[in-house]
Amino acid sequence: xxxxxxxxxxxxxxxxxxxxxxxxxxxxxxxxxxxxxxxxxxxxxxxxxxxxxxxxxxxxxxxxxxxxxxxxxxxxxxxxxxxxxxxxxxxxxxxxxxxxxxxxxxxxxxxxxxxxxxxxxxxxxxxxxxxxxxxxxxxxxxxxxxxxxxxxxxxxxxxxxxxxxxxxxxxxxxxxxxxxxxxxxxxxxxxxxxxxxxxxxxxxxxxxxxxxxxxxxxxxxxxxxxxxxxxxxxxxxxxx
Numbered sequence: 564x565x566x567x568x569x570x571x572x573x574x575x576x577x578x579x580x581x582x583x584x585x586x587x588x589x590x591x592x593x594x595x596x597x598x599x600x601x602x603x604x605x606x607x608x609x610x611x612x613x614x615x616x617x618x619x620x621x622x623x624x625x626x627x628x629x630x631x632x633x634x635x636x637x638x639x640x641x642x643x644x645x646x647x648x649x650x651x652x653x654x655x656x657x658x659x660x661x662x663x664x665x666x667x668x669x670x671x672x673x674x675x676x677x678x679x680x681x682x683x684x685x686x687x688x689x690x691x692x693x694x695x696x697x698x699x700x701x702x703x704x705x706x707x708x709x710x711x712x713x714x715x716x717x718x719x720x721x722x723x724x725x726x727x728x729x730x731x732x733x734x735x736x737x738x739x740x741x742x743x744x745x746x747x748x749x750x751x752x753x754x755x756x757x758x759x760x761x762x763x764x765x766x767x768x769x770x771x772x773x774x775x776x777x778x779x780x781x782x783x784x785x786x787x788x789x790x791x792x793x794x795x796x797x798x799x800x801x802x803x
Contacts, residue, residue, distance in 0.1 A: 565751045572748055575739040576608055583723040585734040586693070588618040592734075593691040595682055596624045596650065598639050598757035600749035601697035605737055607646065607752065609695065623689050625651045627678040629658025631760035642755055653681055658761055671763055686731055698735045701742040701773070704790050708772045717802075719794060741787070 580586050594609065596602045606624055613619065624643060628636045636652045643650035661674035686694050698720055707719035722738035725731075737745065779786050 568744060568748055568751065572740055572744055573608065573612070576612075576736045579722055579736055579738045583734070585723050585736060586618065586620055588620070590620040590693050591689065591691040592620055592622050592693040592695050593682065593686045593689060594622055594624045594695045595697070596626045596639070596643070597697070598626065598635055598759075599697065600745055600754055601699055601737065601742075603754045604745050604748055605695060605697040606648070609736065610646070622648070623651070623691060624648050625653065625682065625685055627653045627657070627681055628655060629674060629678065629761065630654065630656040631658050633760045635757040638755065639757060651685070653685065655681065662762060671767060683726070683731060691731070693732050693734050695734050695736060697737055699737040699740050699742050699745060700791055703738060703794070704787065705769055705772050705776065707790075707794060708776065709768060712772070713768060
């Protein structure tokens, strides 16, 4: 079962990488590590692939610590060392300041924006031309509905996106992999579970959308696949 799961995940990761031409020989890839199962699985799979494919690239895992009490940076560093990586930790107050009374913006939006900005700055420092995030198929679908419901636009995350006039590319190699498979993979690999110290972790709009979609998926197992395929099958003649 575990071997089949890995093969299916690796096949879909390879499919996404090939379809969007995500990784080339000599790439320097910053991997955004959050401590969640998704980013840990991404780092593990990208590293494992190096032993089986003809092209070579370098991985640079980075964790942006948002500064909440009871953080897990030290434990995450230790786990990364066991994987063979020297994790770079950026200690910040982004999360704390975003949730302060002086911030008039959406705290989650501001925290994410600050962390993303720092990721790109570090990528430039490390001369990385790619930034890999652990967003998966469910994230892409949920973002689509989040943008419709709360931003009033039809858009989502792209598996590969050029930024800064092509200087850096965001890549999402898990774009074709469902969250459920990543959870099972993380359990089999015995990845540690790091508790998110953010006070908004359990009350986000994303969680509301996830719960809504899960109700739809229970009613018809084809719905998730149909939604995902629809993101590549847009008919602008029937939109306002």
